[in-house]
Structures are given as C-alpha cells and as structure tokens.
Amino acid sequence: MTLRRTPLALSLLLSLGLSATAHAAGTLHFANWSDYYPPELLKKFEADTGIKASLDAYDSNETLLAKLKAGGGSYDVVVPSDSFIEIMVADGLLQKFDKSKLPNLKNLKANFQDLRFDPDHDYSAPYLWGTTGYSYDSAKVPGGVLEESWKPFFEPPAELKGQVVALNSIEDLYIPAALYLGVDRCTEDPKEAKKIQDLLLKQKPMLAMYNSDGTIERMAAGEVVMHQQWNGAFHRAHEQRDSLVYVYPKEGVHVFIDNFAIPKDAANVEEAHVFINWMLQPENIAAASNFAKYNNAVEGSENFMDKALFDDPAINTPQDKLDRLRPFQLCSPKALNLRTKVWTKLKK
Structure with a gap:
C-alpha cells in the first residue's frame, strides 16, 4: 500500500510511530542554536520520512524570541531553553502539542517526565541538556x-x-x-x-x-x-x-535544558510533530548527543552514544x-x- 502525501498520511505515520522507509508529505523548517545539530541527521530524517527539511541557526534565546515576535511562521520547530518556554507561552508564541502524535514522549527518562517549566509537556519536549x-x-x-x-x-x-x-x-x-x-x-x-x-x-x-x-x-x-x-x-x-x-x-x-517547540504560526504543524516524535527515538537523539557533545533525556540513548562522553x-x-x-x-x-x-x- 502506498501512502498518499497528505496530512492524513502524516497522521497515520504519527499514530503508528513509524520512522523508517515510510513516506510522508511536506516540508519542515527547523531552527536551532548554531552548530548544535548534525546536518547528516537531518538527511536521515528526510530519508526516513520523505519530508524535506531545512535548518536555520540563531545564537541566543533572545535572538529566537525576537524572531518569533517578528513572525514565527517561517519556522516549524525551534529549540528554546527551559527559562524561555514560560516567556514564549505567556506571549502566545508557541502552540500546544497534539500529544496523540507524540507517542515517543514515553521514552523520556523519569526525571524528565515532569519538568517545572512545562510539567505536562504541553508545549515542549527535551532536546539536549548540560x-x-x-x-x-x-x-x-x-x-x-x-x-x-x-x-x-x-x-x-x-x-x-x-x-x-x-x-x-x-x-x-x-x-x-x-x-x-x-x-x-x-x-x-x-x-x-x-x-x-x-x-x-x-x-x-x-x-x-x-x-x-x-x-x-x-x-x-x-x-x-x-x-x-x-x-x-x-x-x-x-x-x-x-x-x-x-x-x-x-x-x-x-x-539548562533545551527543548523542541512549535511556534504558534508554524506552517507545517503535522511535519513538526513527525520530526519531534522521530527525535525522541533513542538512536536519533543519540546522534545529536554525539555531535553536539551534550547529554539527552531519552531512555536507551546511552546504548548509541560515544563512550568518550561518559569519560569526560x-x-x-x-x-x-x-x-x-x-x-x-x-x-x-x-x-x-x-x-x-x-x-x-x-x-x-
């Protein structure tokens, strides 16, 4: 059976938690801190999901905040730090997750399940911490x-x-x-x-x-x-x-804990959920840890992480x-x- 490249197909992917060989529609515009995400991992995401992805960079939470206030519709997923989640939510700059499309939230380690800045993960999911x-x-x-x-x-x-x-x-x-x-x-x-x-x-x-x-x-x-x-x-x-x-x-x-979030005006919300759910798989988040050299919040990711990280x-x-x-x-x-x-x- 071939999935049509429609939001319905994306919803099916999300509900099944599929990440490999399945094809989905659309485009993802991802923005993250400079030199904080491996470009080759984005290529893997494209291959796994069929979603075309691009990566933009910023140098601080303040810069990201200004960009979102100026109109965050150009980004589908961003990575604010813990202290800025509350600010962005209060300013109406982030949208609530549809957690039915994020089954891999269950992979979070116990001490990351209930975080003070977003206890129920309504607006954010941990990326890396340090x-x-x-x-x-x-x-x-x-x-x-x-x-x-x-x-x-x-x-x-x-x-x-x-x-x-x-x-x-x-x-x-x-x-x-x-x-x-x-x-x-x-x-x-x-x-x-x-x-x-x-x-x-x-x-x-x-x-x-x-x-x-x-x-x-x-x-x-x-x-x-x-x-x-x-x-x-x-x-x-x-x-x-x-x-x-x-x-x-x-x-x-x-x-600090840096987090995935979806801007209020994101154009590709379905694709954003696919990406965040995909990143909450142990082998994918481990690739980000190995590149950026920070720990992450996903159970089982240590099995895919470089030993040198644990020795430092x-x-x-x-x-x-x-x-x-x-x-x-x-x-x-x-x-x-x-x-x-x-x-x-x-x-x-």
Whole structure:
C-alpha cells in the first residue's frame, strides 16, 4: 500500500510511530542554536520520512524570541531553553502539542517526565541538556590552576585583561553572577539586582567580547585564555587542546535544558510533530548527543552514544560536584524584568 502525501498520511505515520522507509508529505523548517545539530541527521530524517527539511541557526534565546515576535511562521520547530518556554507561552508564541502524535514522549527518562517549566509537556519536549560553567587554558593562566569559583571569571587577574570572553546572554551571565554573590537568582529586590549589575559592569572592561558563537574554535585555537562555556562546547574544544580545564564553580552551576517547540504560526504543524516524535527515538537523539557533545533525556540513548562522553567529567559530572548543579528555577515577571534592565544597562 502506498501512502498518499497528505496530512492524513502524516497522521497515520504519527499514530503508528513509524520512522523508517515510510513516506510522508511536506516540508519542515527547523531552527536551532548554531552548530548544535548534525546536518547528516537531518538527511536521515528526510530519508526516513520523505519530508524535506531545512535548518536555520540563531545564537541566543533572545535572538529566537525576537524572531518569533517578528513572525514565527517561517519556522516549524525551534529549540528554546527551559527559562524561555514560560516567556514564549505567556506571549502566545508557541502552540500546544497534539500529544496523540507524540507517542515517543514515553521514552523520556523519569526525571524528565515532569519538568517545572512545562510539567505536562504541553508545549515542549527535551532536546539536549548540560551545564554553563567556564573553561580556561591551564598553560596560560597564572600558576596554571584557577580556583573552582566564579571569582576568576567575574574578577579575572589583571594579566588576563582582554583574554576573557562571556556568553552574549543575560540568562547565562545573570544567574552565575547571582550565584557568586549569594543573591537569589529570582530576586525581586532592585538593590540585589543592582549588586549583580555592578559586578557585571566591573567585569566588562576585562572582557574581549560577549559572544555565544565560536566558543569552541576560540578556545581550541588559543585565541583567548578563559571563556564562559557550555560543557558540550568545552568537550569539543578540549578534544583539540588538551590544556583546557572545565570549571564547576563551588557557588553553583546552572543546568539548562533545551527543548523542541512549535511556534504558534508554524506552517507545517503535522511535519513538526513527525520530526519531534522521530527525535525522541533513542538512536536519533543519540546522534545529536554525539555531535553536539551534550547529554539527552531519552531512555536507551546511552546504548548509541560515544563512550568518550561518559569519560569526560565536564559531561558526566563527578559525584563530588553534583551538589553544585543548580536546575532551572521559575522566576516571576517582576524578577525577569529586573534581569532585562540589568542587561540593557550592561549592553549600552
């Protein structure tokens, strides 16, 4: 029997959970963070489903938010981080899943079944997760070793002026600054937010730049000495430069979860469900983990993942540092507004 290339055929594929050799209709416009999805996996998706897929890139949650506000109809699936799901839902930028078309949600590991930012997976399904610490080149820092703290990053030695890079995102800077200062990261107190702002303004002259792109290449090439970095990006840089060290600061490290979501104005909603369901298969999400070097939330994916990921303490957090991990915390609109004000001041 040959399936006609119609939404009805797509619905049948979804209900059956088919992923290979079956043919479906249409096109998928997928947008993800830069260098965060293997192009060859998208080719496999096309071969498995018959859906033609394209990949666009952005460099931050803020950039994605602006794109969706400007009209998200050009994207069918996007990958916002945990903290932005609530914002996008509140702004009416995402649409609810038809979970009857996502049978592979059952493959999620137990600790990812009920997430605070979207407890019932109405709007999101986990893609990859990791930590946001920083790395340094032990061959270039004074003494060869830095304290396992946010202090060397926010208050670097004078010798490192112009040799430090911060990520270009308020979330990635505000949360670690709050942890370092012992301030509630969801504070609604303008005085506490001012402490965070002062720390970031003091750090600013020491930085080479704010940039979330090119973190791997910059550290691997030795262009800078210290870089705020996601653990998967560190792993890829460390493969090229073995003098790099990843830091789990003692004050705490933010754990992020990036998620598949469907924009409110997506043109190809059926295809979007096919893609998300397909990505929740262990062998497919494992291919993304192996490429980007981050862990994922799907049971059984470890059977398809590279052993090197489990051998790297930056990816497989050591037992004695597990208490440093700080999962997502839902903040009030008032708290998020304070963050925005700090960011606006910092980027003037």
